[in-house]
Amino acid sequence: MKRREFCKSAVAAGVAAAFPIGEILADFVDMPAITSAGNETTLEGAAVKELADSLRGALLLSGDDGYDHARAVWNGMIDKQPALIARCEGASDVSHAMTFARERNLLVSVRGGGHSISGKSVCEGGLMIDMSDMNSVRVDQSARTARADGGCLEGHIDREGALLGLATTGGIVSHTGAGGLTLGGGFGRICRKYSMACDNLLGADIVTVDGQLRHVSDEEEADLMWALRGGGSNFGIVIALEYQMHAMDPIVIAGDVVFAWKDARDALMFYAEHGADMPDELNLNVIVRTLPDTGPVVSFEAVWCGDPAKADAALAPLRAAGKPISDTIAAVPYAIFQTRGDNSNRHGIRMYMKSSFVNDFTPELVDQVIDVHRESPTYAIFFMQSGGAVNRRSPGDTAFPYRSAHSNMMVWHQWLDLESDAEREARIAEVRSDWARLQKFTHGFYVNLNDEDTARTHANYGANYERLVKVKNQYDPTNLMHLNANIKPTV
Numbered sequence: 001m002k003r004r005e006f007c008k009s010a011v012a013a014g015v016a017a018a019f020p021i022g023e024i025l026a027d028f029v030d031m032p033a034i035t036s037a038g039n040e041t042t043l044e045g046a047a048v049k050e051l052a053d054s055l056r057g058a059l060l061l062s063g064d065d066g067y068d069h070a071r072a073v074w075n076g077m078i079d080k081q082p083a084l085i086a087r088c089e090g091a092s093d094v095s096h097a098m099t100f101a102r103e104r105n106l107l108v109s110v111r112g113g114g115h116s117i118s119g120k121s122v123c124e125g126g127l128m129i130d131m132s133d134m135n136s137v138r139v140d141q142s143a144r145t146a147r148a149d150g151g152c153l154e155g156h157i158d159r160e161g162a163l164l165g166l167a168t169t170g171g172i173v174s175h176t177g178a179g180g181l182t183l184g185g186g187f188g189r190i191c192r193k194y195s196m197a198c199d200n201l202l203g204a205d206i207v208t209v210d211g212q213l214r215h216v217s218d219e220e221e222a223d224l225m226w227a228l229r230g231g232g233s234n235f236g237i238v239i240a241l242e243y244q245m246h247a248m249d250p251i252v253i254a255g256d257v258v259f260a261w262k263d264a265r266d267a268l269m270f271y272a273e274h275g276a277d278m279p280d281e282l283n284l285n286v287i288v289r290t291l292p293d294t295g296p297v298v299s300f301e302a303v304w305c306g307d308p309a310k311a312d313a314a315l316a317p318l319r320a321a322g323k324p325i326s327d328t329i330a331a332v333p334y335a336i337f338q339t340r341g342d343n344s345n346r347h348g349i350r351m352y353m354k355s356s357f358v359n360d361f362t363p364e365l366v367d368q369v370i371d372v373h374r375e376s377p378t379y380a381i382f383f384m385q386s387g388g389a390v391n392r393r394s395p396g397d398t399a400f401p402y403r404s405a406h407s408n409m410m411v412w413h414q415w416l417d418l419e420s421d422a423e424r425e426a427r428i429a430e431v432r433s434d435w436a437r438l439q440k441f442t443h444g445f446y447v448n449l450n451d452e453d454t455a456r457t458h459a460n461y462g463a464n465y466e467r468l469v470k471v472k473n474q475y476d477p478t479n480l481m482h483l484n485a486n487i488k489p490t491v
């Protein structure tokens with residue numbers, strides 16, 4: 001039995017009463033770990049104890065209660081074992097954890113909502129800095145702003161805002177982390193009206209790699225502020241995000257208009273021809289998938305966040321695009337509608353996805369989508385709409401450069417069952433082969449959905465990349481924060 005395990009069982013047996021707890025937990029054994037560069041190293045037990053003592057939150061090691069829960073991220077295919085997990089409760093915890101990692105050049109991952117599909121928020125053998133206990137939101141009604149902790153989920157902000165008749169753009173699944181989503185961009189059901197989450201980011205508190213807590217805004221450390229609006233988690237750990245909120249009726253007009261496969265081409269052509277010039281208040285996300293009783297369908301999820309009296313007129317062209325087999329559009333609370341995908345996208349689900357932006361939604365793309373689609377309950381081709389306010393920004397206004405996209409195209413298999421290796425590989429191979437036929441219609445990718453392709457990150461950020469490198473050189477010259485779509489420092 002390891003000394004530390006003995007100590008824990010001694011506490012459980014009541015031996016602790018005879019000793020001060022500090023002494024009981026005095027013996028942390030040396031442990032193997034992995035450096036930022038991927039090499040093996042040893043963490044001294046005394047240093048680990050010092051880190052544990054410095055934190056308000058728990059420091060979890062393999063075998064501790066809660067360790068397996070904390071290391072689990074959204075995508076059930078990811079199974080990594082950090083040497084240490086710091087469950088942070090405040091900026092000082094984050095600073096201590098960051099300093100510990102920097103001084104040892106230790107591999108570091110940061111967990112917000114855990115939705116990185118490739119699993120970048122957990123690391124094998126390094127230090128996982130877990131922000132998920134830092135999740136309070138305070139909305140200032142008169143200033144129309146919200147301050148959200150760095151571990152907040154999108155649903156926290158939606159709900160607190162709705163109480164006061166305010167909203168800001170957040171993701172379409174309410175358990176997505178606001179930190180990860182906003183730092184990489186942030187599309188959602190009201191982004192055509194109020195622009196992306198990163199465009200609504202007014203300021204942030206951030207612990208940079210040097211361990212310092214900084215407040216950044218357009219007035220303070222403006223280059224770093226610019227980089228946080230789309231440059232991802234390359235520059236530090238965000239403790240709090242300050243958002244612009246907008247007056248919005250908490251009730252929106254929303255639901256699904258579904259077309260049978262015989263109308264698939266007409267429905268997708270409607271989206272191709274009108275997706276770019278719809279009113280900003282209307283958002284249409286489109287999913288091509290197979291329903292158990294109906295077979296393949298093209299389903300439009302519509303959200304109208306404007307004057308309810310004008311909703312029918314705005315939705316009329318969609319309803320006329322074919323003969324819908326169902327139409328569930330109704331008045332619904334926005335914050336509740338935002339949770340509609342939470343269960344079908346629950347934690348532990350397995351997903352393999354390819355995605356990129358579509359600028360020109362051409363008839364050739366429509367034909368290819370119809371041809372490529374597979375009749376499988378786990379398979380879908382999804383278009384998340386962009387445009388409107390998102391595209392009225394210039395590519396250089398923020399680090400997020402994609403201001404010409406019609407939509408973001410995604411192809412995936414998503415499944416719950418524990419698959420065999422062969423089944424998993426077959427699903428992955430199908431997505432890859434379909435993507436090989438669809439990718440030619442795309443221009444650049446969304447770093448929040450594709451944080452693995454760091455070889456193409458430079459080209460993807462286009463003219464913004466050089467400025468991002470300058471900020472990276474200043475705030476993270478050793479690239480400690482590299483589990484992301486990585487901006488490589490050049491110093």
Ligand SMILES: Cc1cc2nc3c(=O)[nH]c(=O)nc-3n(C[C@H](O)[C@H](O)[C@H](O)COP(=O)(O)OP(=O)(O)OC[C@H]3O[C@@H](n4cnc5c(N)ncnc54)[C@H](O)[C@@H]3O)c2cc1C
Pocket residue numbers: 073074109110111112113114115116117119120121131150151170171172173175176177178179180181182183184185186187188232233236237238239345448449483484
């Ligand atoms: C089911 C699902 C639905 C989604 N829906 C949308 C959507 O509607 N719109 C959209 O734009 N995107 C969406 N995404 C993509 C999403 O934006 C990214 O996966 C995002 O990175 C998730 O952030 P997270 O905090 O949940 O993830 P995590 O896995 O915790 O983190 C993702 C990245 O952000 C970093 N990070 C997280 N928190 C912090 C912090 N406080 N400070 C510094 N770095 C941090 C992590 O280190 C990691 O690199 C969705 C993803 C999934 C799986």
